[in-house]
Amino acid sequence: MNIIYFLIGCSVLLALVFLLAFFWAQRSGQNDDLYTPSVRILLDDETEPQDKK
C-alpha cells in the first residue's frame, strides 16, 4: 500500500503550499483589515458612458 505514502506526501506538499500562502497572506497584511474589503467590492466605479469603446 505504498501509494498511501505517495498520496499523503502529495497532500502534505499541497498543504505546505497552502500554509506558505497563508503565511504570506498574514505577513503581507492581507488579513489586517477584516471589514473594508467586504464593502470595497460593492463600490464599482462605473465610468461615464462616453468612455465606452
Added chain:
Amino acid sequence: MQPEKFYYDNKIVRNFGIATIAWGIIGMTVGLIAAIQLFKPGMNMGNQYTTFGRIRPLHTNAVIFAFVGNAIFMGVYYSLQRLLKARMFSNFLSNVHFWGWQLIIVSAVITLPLGFTTSHEYAELEWPIDIAITIIWVVFGVNMFGTIFKRRERHLYVAIWFYIATFVTIAVLHIVNSFELPVSAFKSYMVYAGVQDALVQWWYGHNAVAFFLTTPYLGMMYYFLPKMANRPIYSYKLSILHFWALIFIYIWAGPHHLLYTTLPSWAQSLGIVFSIMLIAPSWGGMINGLLTLRGAWDKVRDDVVLKFMVVGLTAYGMATFEGPMLSLKQVNGLAHFTDWIVAHVHVGALGWNGFLTFAILYWVIPRIYKTQLYSKKMAAFHFWIGTLGILFYAIPMYWAGFTQGLMLKEFTPEGMLKYPNFLETTLRIIPMHVMRSIGGAFYLLGVIVMAYNLARTMMQGKLVANEAAESMPLEPVNAATESGWHRKLERRPIQLMVAALIVILIGTVIELMPTMTISSNVPTIASVKPYTPLELQGRDIYIREGCSNCHSQTVRPFRSETERYGEYSKAGEFVYDHPFLWGSKRTGPDLAREGQKYGNAWHYNHMMDPRLMSPGSIMPNYDWLLTQKLDTTTTRTKINAMRTLGVPYPAGYENKANADLNKQAQGIADNLAKDKIKVKNDKEIIAIIAYLQRLGTDIKANKAANK
C-alpha cells in the same frame, strides 16, 4: 498620481457564458436519456455507441467539465478583473483557454461513445486528452496569475483565494490520477493496480468534487452574492477562516468512498474523521452566505436571482451535512452502491452548482449587454420548475436508495436472503426511476427557458466587449522598508512561476521514484495469477462497454453480501488489475465472484438479450459482441505494457500470447457448440465470457487446493 484607464474584457465572459448554457442543455439531455434507459432498455437505441455504460460517463463529464467548467471560467473571468481592477493578463491566452477547453469537450463527446475510456470515474478521458487538459489548465493558470501580478488592488479578496486553491489543487489531482501507460493512440493502462488504483482514483474523485464543484463556486458566491444583494458579506473574517479550514481538510476525505473495501482500515478511518470535520468549514460558508441576506429577505421575495442563490446555498448546506453522515460506516454500509448516493450528488449538482450558475447568468448577461433581463416572468418560471425538478428528482432517488439498500440486506426468519434475486430489487424501484426522470425533465425544461430568455436579452442589448474602468495604479512597494526575499520574488511573476514549477516537479519526481521502483507491498495471494491474454482482452471490452458503471467488483464483508455473492474481497486479489474496476454503483449485481456461477451458454444468451435469461432485466442488449471480431493485433503491446507495470508474464510471452489466446477461445467456442450455439472463436463475446468466467475464481481455486 494619475488614475489609470483600462478596459474589462467582457467578450470572454460572454463566450464562456454561452458555452455554459449550450453544454448545460446537452449534458442534461444526455443525463435524461441515461435516466430513461434505467427503466426503458429500448432507450439504449440498439447500438453500441448509446448504451448506458458509454453515455453515463458522457453525462457526468459534460455536466461537470463542460457545464460547470465553463460556468467557473465565466464567473472567474468576470469577477477576477473587477476584484483586481485589471484586464485579464492576455487576450491571446483567454482565447486559447476558451477554444482549447471547448475542443477538449468536443473530443470527450466523440471518444466516450466510441468506448475510449480509462474507467476512472470523472477522469474517463484517455491519455492524449489528459495531456491537452493539463496544457489548457496551465494556460488558465498563467492567465490568472498574470492578472494577479498586474493588479491595481493590493488586497486579494477572499474569492481570489478560492480561485487560486482551485487552480493549484486541480492541477495536482489531475496529474496524479492520470499516470497511465499508453498502449495505443486511445488506450492506456493505469500505472497503479487494484486497491492502490482505487485509492488514487477516489483521492482524485472526492477532491474533484471539492475543488471543481465547491471551491470555485464558493469563490463566486463570495463575489456575486454581495453584488446581487448590494450588501457586504456577513462576516469577512468567517470567510477567511472557513477558506483555510476547508482547503486543509478536504484533501484527506477521499477514502470515505472506499469504506468496507480492502483499503486498510486506518486509511478508511482517516477519511471518516476528516469527512466529519468538514461539516464546520462547509457550514461556515453556507451560513456566511445566508446571513448576508439578513434584513434583505424582502429583496429575495422580489428578485429571482437571489431566490436561486438562497436555494443553491441551502442545497449546499444539505449536501455538506449529508456527506459527512454518509461517511459514517453504518450509514455507508446501507447507502453505498444505491441511488441514495445519486440523490446526494444531484442535490449538490442541481441545487448548488446549477442554481448558482443560473443566478450568475441572469445577473451577468444583462450587465455586460447593458440592458434588462428580457422576461422576469420566464426567470421566475425557471426558478419554480427547477426547484420542483430537484424535489421530483431527489425524493424518489432517496426512496429508491432506502428501498433497495434495505431489500438487499433483508433476511427471512430462517436466515435466508429474503430477496436472493437481485433483479427483484431493481424492478421494485422502477417507479421511482420514472419519477426521477420526470424531475430531471422539469429541470431541463427550466434551463431551455433560461436559454431562450437570455438569448432574447442578448438580442435586445448590445455587448460592451470592452468595459471602461479607472483605478489608481498600485503604489510601488518601498524597497527600503520591504526588502524580504519573497517581496522581491513577488515582483517577478515569470520567475516566480518558473521557480514554483521547478519546486513542484522536483517534489513530484522525488515522490514518484519510490512508488515506481519499489514493488507493491499489498499482501499477495499465491493462487492469484495474471489474466490470460484472452481474459485481458475481455477485460478491455468490459472497460470499453462501461460495465463498471452498473456492476461493482468488490464484495463487502457483510453476511448479506457474502450470502449473495460469495467470499468477501481481499486486497491481494486485485494486484494485477490495471485499472481497478470496483465501480461505485450497483444498478445490477456485483460481479467480483461471477466466475463459474453460470455456464458459457448462459453468458452468451444473456449478452445477446439479457431478458432471455432474466425476464424484466434493464440491461441493454450487447448483441454486437456476438458479431464483432476481437482485435488480437494489440495482444503483444498489451502484454508488454502489463509486464512494464509489474505483472509477471514470463519473458518472451508476448510472442506466444496469441497462440494461447486462440487455444482458450477455441475451448470456449467448443463448449458453446455443445449447447448448440455456433460461434466462431474470434468473436468479442468469447473474450468477455473468458473474463467473466475468471472473475473471483482464483481464491476458489485456493480453497479447493487447501481442502
